[in-house]
Amino acid sequence: MQIVLWINEKKVNAEAAPDMLLIDFLRAQGCSSVKRGCESANCGLCTVFVDEKPVLSCAMLAVRAAGHRVVTLEGLQEEAEGFGAYIADQGAEQCGFCNPGFMMNAIAMFRENPDPTEEEIKEYLAGNLCRCSGYEGQMRGILSYLAYKKEKGAAK
Amino acid sequence: MEEKRTSVINQPVRKKDAMSLVCGKPGYVDDGTPSDCLAVKVLRSPHAHAWIEDINTDIACKVPGIEAVYTYKDVPQKRFTLAGQTYPEASPYDRLILDRRVRFVGDGVAIVAGENEKAVDKALKLIKVTYQVLEPVLDIHQAKDADVLVHPEENWKALCDVGADNQRNLCASGLDEDGNLEEVMDSCDIVLEHTYHTKANQQAMMETFRTYTCIDPYGRLHVISSTQIVFHVRRILANALDIPKSMIRVTKPRIGGGFGAKQSCISEMYPAFVTWKTKKAAKMIFSRKETQTAGSPRHEMEMHVRLGAMKDGTIRAIDLYTLSNTGAYGEHGPTTVGLSGHKSIPLYNSNLEAFRFRYDVVYTNMQAAGAYRGYGATQGLFAVESMVNELASKLGIDPVAIREKNIVREGQKAAAYYNEQMNACALDRCITKAKEMIKWDEKPLAQDMGNGKIRAKGVALAMQGSGISGMDVGSATIKLNDDGFYALSIGAADMGTGCDTILAQIAAECLECSVDDIVVYGADSDSSPYDSGSYASSTTYVTGKAVEKACVELKKRMCRIAAKMMQCDEEELVFDSDGIRTADCSQKVTLGEIAAKSMNGNTEASQVTVTHSSPISPPPFMAGMVELEVDKETGAVELLDYVAVVDCGTPINSNLAKVQTEGGLAQGIGMALYEDVTYSAKGKILEDSFMQYKIPTRLDVCRLRVEFENSYEESGPFGAKSIGEIVINTPSPAIAHAIYNATGVWHRELPITPEKVLMGMLSHEN
Numbered sequence: 063m064q065i066v067l068w069i070n071e072k073k074v075n076a077e078a079a080p081d082m083l084l085i086d087f088l089r090a091q092g093c094s095s096v097k098r099g100c101e102s103a104n105c106g107l108c109t110v111f112v113d114e115k116p117v118l119s120c121a122m123l124a125v126r127a128a129g130h131r132v133v134t135l136e137g138l139q140e141e142a143e144g145f146g147a148y149i150a151d152q153g154a155e156q157c158g159f160c161n162p163g164f165m166m167n168a169i170a171m172f173r174e175n176p177d178p179t180e181e182e183i184k185e186y187l188a189g190n191l192c193r194c195s196g197y198e199g200q201m202r203g204i205l206s207y208l209a210y211k212k213e214k215g216a217a218k
Numbered sequence: 219m220e221e222k223r224t225s226v227i228n229q230p231v232r233k234k235d236a237m238s239l240v241c242g243k244p245g246y247v248d249d250g251t252p253s254d255c256l257a258v259k260v261l262r263s264p265h266a267h268a269w270i271e272d273i274n275t276d277i278a279c280k281v282p283g284i285e286a287v288y289t290y291k292d293v294p295q296k297r298f299t300l301a302g303q304t305y306p307e308a309s310p311y312d313r314l315i316l317d318r319r320v321r322f323v324g325d326g327v328a329i330v331a332g333e334n335e336k337a338v339d340k341a342l343k344l345i346k347v348t349y350q351v352l353e354p355v356l357d358i359h360q361a362k363d364a365d366v367l368v369h370p371e372e373n374w375k376a377l378c379d380v381g382a383d384n385q386r387n388l389c390a391s392g393l394d395e396d397g398n399l400e401e402v403m404d405s406c407d408i409v410l411e412h413t414y415h416t417k418a419n420q421q422a423m424m425e426t427f428r429t430y431t432c433i434d435p436y437g438r439l440h441v442i443s444s445t446q447i448v449f450h451v452r453r454i455l456a457n458a459l460d461i462p463k464s465m466i467r468v469t470k471p472r473i474g475g476g477f478g479a480k481q482s483c484i485s486e487m488y489p490a491f492v493t494w495k496t497k498k499a500a501k502m503i504f505s506r507k508e509t510q511t512a513g514s515p516r517h518e519m520e521m522h523v524r525l526g527a528m529k530d531g532t533i534r535a536i537d538l539y540t541l542s543n544t545g546a547y548g549e550h551g552p553t554t555v556g557l558s559g560h561k562s563i564p565l566y567n568s569n570l571e572a573f574r575f576r577y578d579v580v581y582t583n584m585q586a587a588g589a590y591r592g593y594g595a596t597q598g599l600f601a602v603e604s605m606v607n608e609l610a611s612k613l614g615i616d617p618v619a620i621r622e623k624n625i626v627r628e629g630q631k632a633a634a635y636y637n638e639q640m641n642a643c644a645l646d647r648c649i650t651k652a653k654e655m656i657k658w659d660e661k662p663l664a665q666d667m668g669n670g671k672i673r674a675k676g677v678a679l680a681m682q683g684s685g686i687s688g689m690d691v692g693s694a695t696i697k698l699n700d701d702g703f704y705a706l707s708i709g710a711a712d713m714g715t716g717c718d719t720i721l722a723q724i725a726a727e728c729l730e731c732s733v734d735d736i737v738v739y740g741a742d743s744d745s746s747p748y749d750s751g752s753y754a755s756s757t758t759y760v761t762g763k764a765v766e767k768a769c770v771e772l773k774k775r776m777c778r779i780a781a782k783m784m785q786c787d788e789e790e791l792v793f794d795s796d797g798i799r800t801a802d803c804s805q806k807v808t809l810g811e812i813a814a815k816s817m818n819g820n821t822e823a824s825q826v827t828v829t830h831s832s833p834i835s836p837p838p839f840m841a842g843m844v845e846l847e848v849d850k851e852t853g854a855v856e857l858l859d860y861v862a863v864v865d866c867g868t869p870i871n872s873n874l875a876k877v878q879t880e881g882g883l884a885q886g887i888g889m890a891l892y893e894d895v896t897y898s899a900k901g902k903i904l905e906d907s908f909m910q911y912k913i914p915t916r917l918d919v920c921r922l923r924v925e926f927e928n929s930y931e932e933s934g935p936f937g938a939k940s941i942g943e944i945v946i947n948t949p950s951p952a953i954a955h956a957i958y959n960a961t962g963v964w965h966r967e968l969p970i971t972p973e974k975v976l977m978g979m980l981s982h983e984n
Contacts, residue, residue, distance in 0.1 A: 090253070094242075094244040094248075094249040095241075095242025095243075095244075097246075097424070097425075097474075099424045099425070099426075099506070099908075100506045100907060100908045101505055101506050101507065101907065102506070102907045102908055102909045104907070104908035104909060105424065105908060107424060134242075135241065135242035136242065139241055142240060142241045142242065143237065143240075143241060145240075146236075146237060146240030146241055147237070147240075149236075149240050150232050150233065150236035150237055150239075150240055151230070151232060151873075152873060152877065153230065153232070153233060153236070153716065153871070153873035153874045153876070153877045154877055155233065155236050155239045155240050156475075156714040156715070156716075156877060156881065157239075157423070157424065157425070157472075157473060157474045157475040157476075157713060157714025158235070158238075158239025158240070158245070158472060158474070158714060159246065159423075159424040159425045159474030159475060159714075160424045161239050161240050161242060162242035165240060165241075165242065184916045184917055185917070187916060188915050188916060188917050189915075190916075191424070191908070191913060191915060192424070192916075193421075193422050193423055193424055193475055193477070193881070193885070193913060194424075194475055194714055194877075194881045195877055195880060195881050195884075196877070196879075196880030196881040196882070196883055196884035196885075196919055196922055197880075197884065197916040197919050198877075198880045198919075198921075198922050199873075199876070199877045199880060200916075201916075
């Protein structure tokens with residue numbers, strides 16, 4: 063069936079089979095940052111925003127996104143670069159395959175809770191699996207990014 | 219004024235691809251290859267052991283959009299191995315692309331290629347197979363010399379003398395020993411004997427196995443795959459498809475994690491076969507379920523350890539028998555098992571008078587195993603390190619003190635490590651540092667916290683190798699380009715570990731330039747210089763040395779070109795970071811000028827290729843100490859603190875060495891506490907998704923504190939040894955030790971789940 067939705071602020075009118083998952087629809091639309099790591103909604107790799115809320119695009123039908131605003135990491139490049147540089151400075155990106163889902167959910171967290179504690183960070187991102195880093199480097203990156211933001215805020 | 223250039227070695231240099239990765243840019247197999255290609259899937263056996271009596275694909279072929287359906291009748295009949303190893307491979311040639319005999323639940327039965335996944339899925343359901351179900355071999359203890367043979371076929375063959383015999387279900391067997399074991403054991407005050415068991419852990423890299431294949435403009439098969447071993451894949455596919463190697467090109471894009479899984483050629487042969495037959499592009503993306511059930515996990519091993527010691531804790535003799543389960547096929551079977559002894563026994567070298575290491579590797583009708591970080595050392599170290607902890611406990615000696623008394627030391631020759639001399643070993647310093655970090659001497663082995671929890675500590679040591687001595691090969695081609703930047707071409711595969719950047723750091727250090735001045739390209743079997751691939755903890759140590767040597771040669775080459783330009787003798791010239799000058803500084807040409815000259819009326823190539831192989835494999839060393847709490851009511855184990863101190867020689871990239879260590883610890887924690895592979899009575903794996911196979915989340919991993927104690931390995935680049943694998947080895951024995959200290963129960967089988975901890979406590983009380 064034909065659906066209309068917004069992907070990264072661009073109106074898209076496309077064909078989507080009734081059983082097509084949002085992840086496959088988005089990849090077919092060129093959003094290759096959206097990755098599949100499991101088939102059981104366990105890994106967090108396919109996280110995108112639907113109406114500004116993070117969702118697992120492997121657990122949502124494409125047709126359910128009709129009429130909604132979907133944002134992938136392709137649409138958040140500035141924020142990804144700003145925060146991502148702190149992950150890169152730790153070497154915590156490693157293989158990079160889980161990065162897009164992790165970045166999306168971290169950005170969602172920063173918007174929701176600009177000053178999270180370590181425990182809050184761990185809980186918010188618990189659904190984002192990473193097999194390379196042991197998570198410590200990601201935590202260091204998040205904390206130094208938050209410290210930088212705080213410093214920048216204080217300077218204003 | 220000239221500033222002295224600061225070294226880029228042991229610096230936290232950002233990975234060259236880091237920003238691209240964090241921003242989610244396309245780079246992996248499924249991002250960069252066309253989607254309008256044939257979708258390939260495999261029909262898999264529901265039986266652990268069966269003979270295909272009849273297979274009918276007529277209806278499946280009629281599904282609209284289906285291009286081809288292949289069965290055992292269509293494939294070449296020469297056997298091969300999928301193991302990515304140097305030729306002649308130690309792993310037996312026991313595979314066909316599709317076989318009439320299926321040997322595990324998940325073994326390939328048919329390949330279906332079609333215009334889209336939907337058509338392929340439909341066709342898969344319409345293939346009619348009549349199986350003669352055979353009795354499977356599902357017990358590793360019964361496998362050797364069983365009546366049922368996993369590989370009865372006559373064209374099975376072992377290329378190397380590894381003690382294999384398909385008529386006995388043996389993939390390998392062997393013995394290594396030194397000293398008079400029984401005599402030493404007899405004169406020991408105490409001899410302990412226990413059996414330890416580790417499971418077939420999954421690498422669980424986030425990107426599953428995947429491969430795209432097409433025919434290039436020259437009519438050759440171009441394979442774009444998520445692989446650690448481009449050159450081995452070329453040979454393996456040539457064997458599998460029975461076509462000349464010259465007809466195959468293998469390249470790798472970004473890899474979403476490997477950990478050894480992609481050191482076997484798991485997904486490549488299916489789309490490669492389809493493309494070769496149809497001459498059409500094809501792609502196969504393994505599902506997570508396929509990756510969990512038809513991948514290449516760690517070899518399950520059962521290790522029987524006998525240890526002889528004196529009352530004062532002197533360890534005099536170690537006797538290890540390892541029974542390894544290679545599953546249905548022998549990938550990495552004969553080699554992984556060796557590490558269970560050769561990378562555990564030498565840790566206790568100081569007072570060791572005798573050792574014996576025997577092993578059998580058996581075929582069973584279970585998922586074929588492969589290479590996983592640690593490669594057998596992980597299993598052996600769980601057994602030997604646990605045994606040393608049991609000895610300390612039995613003798614009432616501090617478990618760290620007993621190690622300090624017995625560990626291998628710098629300068630020693632280790633009979634159990636191929637008689638190699640330990641030229642660089644800071645294991646003693648690693649232990650001292652770890653003790654300080656966790657305040658070992660200030661804490662009791664266990665302490666009841668009064669809130670239903672017992673807090674306890676545990677310790678383990680580890681070693682590994684750095685490449686495969688006298689066998690694996692690393693090469694580097696380095697070229698001077700316009701403006702004086704360099705292009706480094708390698709055959710090693712960066713699978714996220716950052717070797718592209720690490721090798722660029724080594725080149726930048728040698729050529730006294732910035733890492734940004736080194737462009738890295740790899741890996742492509744057509745254009746990269748030969749490299750065995752990224753495995754066996756070899757890339758930094760072996761390929762890194764090749765880079766270093768290549769840079770020396772390139773400097774000489776640049777001097778030769780400069781000599782012609784300056785009309786002098788090249789012997790009079792020296793390299794001077796941004797150019798070549800005469801020794802007396804009277805004349806100089808810049809790199810840019812040399813590069814320009816190299817492209818204008820020049821007859822000297824401005825590039826060199828150097829190949830390196832090391833006759834030794836210097837071990838990195840490590841100490842791991844853990845503090846955890848056990849809940850007396852539930853058996854739940856909560857990690858509080860894990861300290862790890864590593865001697866990897868010189869860390870080339872301080873950030874990446876640290877993250878490697880943290881990542882390895884997390885995987886080791888998963889292995890110790892959660893990750894299990896179990897089979898139904900009929901041989902089906904129960905943990906076939908991340909719902910059942912639980913890898914650690916960030917809530918499960920505690921504070922990981924990593925430090926380095928550097929030694930200097932003369933044979934490595936800038937003193938480097940390896941780090942990739944060793945880091946997974948300490949958590950299992952250290953955590954088992956701490957749980958014993960908390961509960962009084964030794965857990966000799968992994969994973970140590972809360973159920974096992976609780977049941978252990980209950981039976982211990984009674």
